[in-house]
Amino acid sequence: MIVAEIKPLAEIKEMVKKYRKVLIVGCGACVTVCLSGGKKQVELLASALRTVKKMEGEDAVIGERTIPRQCELKFIEQMKDEASQYEAILSMGCGAGVQSIAEDLENIPVLPAMNTLFIGASDGRGTWIELCAACGDCILWRTGGICPVARCAKRLIYGPCGGSQGGRCEVSKDNPCVWQQIYTRLMKLNQLHLLMGSSQPKAWPVHPRKLVREDLKLKKEPTGV
Amino acid sequence: MGFREALHSGKFLITAEIGPGKGTETDELLEDAELIKGKVDAINVTDLQSSVMRLGSMAVCHLLKDHGIDPILQMTCRDRNRLALQSDLLSAWVLGIRNVLSLTGDHPTLGDHPQSMPVFDLDSVSLLKVIKRLNEGVDMAGNQLKGAPDFLPGAVVNPGADTEAALEMQIIKMEKKIEAGAEFFQTQGIFDLDLFERFMKRVEGFKTEILGGIILLKSAGMARFMNKNVAGVFVPEPLIKEMEVTKDKVKTSVEIAARLIKGMKDMCQGVHIMAIGWEKRIPLVLEDAEL
Numbered sequence: 230m231i232v233a234e235i236k237p238l239a240e241i242k243e244m245v246k247k248y249r250k251v252l253i254v255g256c257g258a259c260v261t262v263c264l265s266g267g268k269k270q271v272e273l274l275a276s277a278l279r280t281v282k283k284m285e286g287e288d289a290v291i292g293e294r295t296i297p298r299q300c301e302l303k304f305i306e307q308m309k310d311e312a313s314q315y316e317a318i319l320s321m322g323c324g325a326g327v328q329s330i331a332e333d334l335e336n337i338p339v340l341p342a343m344n345t346l347f348i349g350a351s352d353g354r355g356t357w358i359e360l361c362a363a364c365g366d367c368i369l370w371r372t373g374g375i376c377p378v379a380r381c382a383k384r385l386i387y388g389p390c391g392g393s394q395g396g397r398c399e400v401s402k403d404n405p406c407v408w409q410q411i412y413t414r415l416m417k418l419n420q421l422h423l424l425m426g427s428s429q430p431k432a433w434p435v436h437p438r439k440l441v442r443e444d445l446k447l448k449k450e451p452t453g454v
Numbered sequence: 455m456g457f458r459e460a461l462h463s464g465k466f467l468i469t470a471e472i473g474p475g476k477g478t479e480t481d482e483l484l485e486d487a488e489l490i491k492g493k494v495d496a497i498n499v500t501d502l503q504s505s506v507m508r509l510g511s512m513a514v515c516h517l518l519k520d521h522g523i524d525p526i527l528q529m530t531c532r533d534r535n536r537l538a539l540q541s542d543l544l545s546a547w548v549l550g551i552r553n554v555l556s557l558t559g560d561h562p563t564l565g566d567h568p569q570s571m572p573v574f575d576l577d578s579v580s581l582l583k584v585i586k587r588l589n590e591g592v593d594m595a596g597n598q599l600k601g602a603p604d605f606l607p608g609a610v611v612n613p614g615a616d617t618e619a620a621l622e623m624q625i626i627k628m629e630k631k632i633e634a635g636a637e638f639f640q641t642q643g644i645f646d647l648d649l650f651e652r653f654m655k656r657v658e659g660f661k662t663e664i665l666g667g668i669i670l671l672k673s674a675g676m677a678r679f680m681n682k683n684v685a686g687v688f689v690p691e692p693l694i695k696e697m698e699v700t701k702d703k704v705k706t707s708v709e710i711a712a713r714l715i716k717g718m719k720d721m722c723q724g725v726h727i728m729a730i731g732w733e734k735r736i737p738l739v740l741e742d743a744e745l
Contacts, residue, residue: 382563384574387580389620391558391642396619430536
């Protein structure tokens with residue numbers, strides 16, 4: 230999932246200070262799963278903003294709406310009428326959600342309530358870790374299903390640096406050395422030979438990236454006879 | 455005799471290392487270099503060691519060259535992408551630099567500009583491959599060079615990697631570095647000769663020259679600090695005690711270094727002395743080690 234966290238309230242307050250009518254929009258996908266931008270968090274943020282506005286003597290209208298996915302046009306379209314009654318939208322989706330809404334609702338400012346962090350997963354104990362760098366050239370088949378591009382601080386794809394101590398990363402002792410983990414996993418899989426393979430330096434993707442699926446493109450109407 | 459000739463002469467090799475400081479002051483650095491000139495086969499110049507912004511390795515290597523010393527340019531992949539690395543290699547060659555040590559480099563968060571972007575476009579292995587290609591007159595993209603360098607490429611290895619997995623991977627990576635063209639290795643500082651001997655047995659048959667790393671201990675505190683914070687460095691307790699009880703730290707430090715050098719003399723092809731500010735004591739160490 231895409232992992233995001235809510236911005237500090239002071240920053241959100243600053244963003245919305247000139248708007249009296251604000252619609253907070255949650256997203257039912259990744260940010261709901263990582264407990265940061267779903268229906269519940271929309272309620273909490275709305276109530277916090279109402280209190281803030283009230284304390285400042287403002288008669289504000291803070292609306293709440295959560296759509297299944299902010300990165301999908303059809304769901305944005307469904308809230309268009311409601312959105313048009315507000316001066317600003319405060320999105321609790323990831324950066325893709327904010328931009329998808331802004332693209333569709335051209336005349337209303339769309340503000341980010343979240344900082345989008347990474348693609349990752351939860352350990353089930355309140356910690357989320359980055360797992361995928363979306364590098365566009367997956368090598369997980371030869372690294373025991375553990376990604377060094379996302380999980381090595383130096384993105385080393387040829388093997389570890391000499392900096393680990395006791396199996397921990399030189400950058401932070403809180404993190405395991407991912408190459409140590411890869412070694413252990415490959416040993417269990419009886420695939421240590423994969424470490425001997427040589428790889429080419431990565432071709433880094435050019436941003437912004439785009440995926441075009443010819444098979445899904447709308448077929449052109451046949452031109453008239 | 456330059457380092458390349460020394461490397462192939464069969465003599466016991468001696469290299470040292472100097473670290474440029476923060477700023478344009480070079481007098482002390484060159485003074486230190488002059489003191490060890492003629493006693494060592496080459497001097498490494500570190501590349502923003504510990505990720506601290508300093509005077510660059512290439513400029514100082516060039517100055518050493520002017521002083522009649524054969525420098526080894528340390529090159530890390532931390533701060534430059536493949537365009538800059540290749541260009542700097544060509545620049546180094548035209549400035550008279552003939553030896554390059556390929557390193558991945560420490561992460562910027564360990565230094566004094568922790569917010570800087572870590573590059574690591576290449577790593578120590580792929581940089582060696584690039585040096586090999588440039589030597590053949592072709593850049594990484596396959597373009598022909600008009601005038602090619604002929605560097606002597608070297609690399610590093612950490613025999614003291616502290617877990618079995620880490621040591622195995624160091625050895626696998628060492629083999630990859632040899633395959634990528636590394637003709638010599640300088641190791642992390644060695645304090646435990648038994649451990650070093652086991653490592654040397656493990657890599658017996660690898661076609662390369664290995665220079666065992668020697669770090670001058672300045673105090674017991676420094677030894678403890680390294681044990682806690684420097685990967686691959688482990689100073690055994692008896693050595694720490696020696697530094698603790700001595701009345702003359704310099705003398706004891708020199709004695710320990712000389713003892714280690716004598717001990718590893720028959721195990722490897724040379725030593726690489728990292729004096730970390732005590733460069734002036736290197737001649738004493740060499741004298742004590744009967745080199």
